[in-house]
Amino acid sequence: MTHSFPERGTPHPGPRPSHARADTGEARREASRETGRTYQLARPERLDLETFAGATGTHPELVRRLVVLGVLDAWTDAAGHLWLPPSQLLVMARIRRLRAGFSINYAAIGLVLDLLDRIADLEAAQRGRTRTTGGPSWT
Template identity: 50%
Template sequence: MTSPLLPALPPRMDIEMVAVASGTHPELIERFVELGLVPARRDAGGRLWFDRGAPELVRRIVRLHADLSLNYAAVALVIDLLDRIDVLENRRWVIQFGKGTPPWT
């Protein structure tokens, strides 16, 4: 059942959908793909396809670059470190409370 207020996201998104959802220009997203910041797959026609989490990742990259004045190599490092922190916090939660998933995920 889907809510009339929340649109259902497709299992994969093209570059235009990611651009609209993240509020960025498609050329910037292409650059992020070229730099290896945003994972994407190309189909036989050369069209880029993204996972559902791509708009959030693009927004995070833009925020880190603009707000902290980080270059894109540093942005990649920060995103990797933030992902590792999330994994470690989830493990700590499971060890400490013996539950499968923490309430913030």
């Protein structure tokens, strides 16, 4: 039987261990050592500057400026590399929408984001309150 994709090989090239293992985690680790391949099974808990900039379609220098302005949350490691949590991808998308829709400068975007978050908190608190006066809600 010929394969329609001859350039594709087997998923795990290289020699296979001949004996069975009870621990599949150990088998996976040994297979990755033998083949030299590792696979990411979960999203990273942090993104480096280049990865974050590539994922958001922005220039790394702009990301640095937003971190300095306090609009994006980030930290630096001992080597001085900038790291951002994946949650900041959503913040960056929000920044880009505000910038495109309202032509707000980057310094003012921090204030606008804080106000929008405060409004969302107040609305959530208002929805959580029970009506103690009057009758049932008219809506």
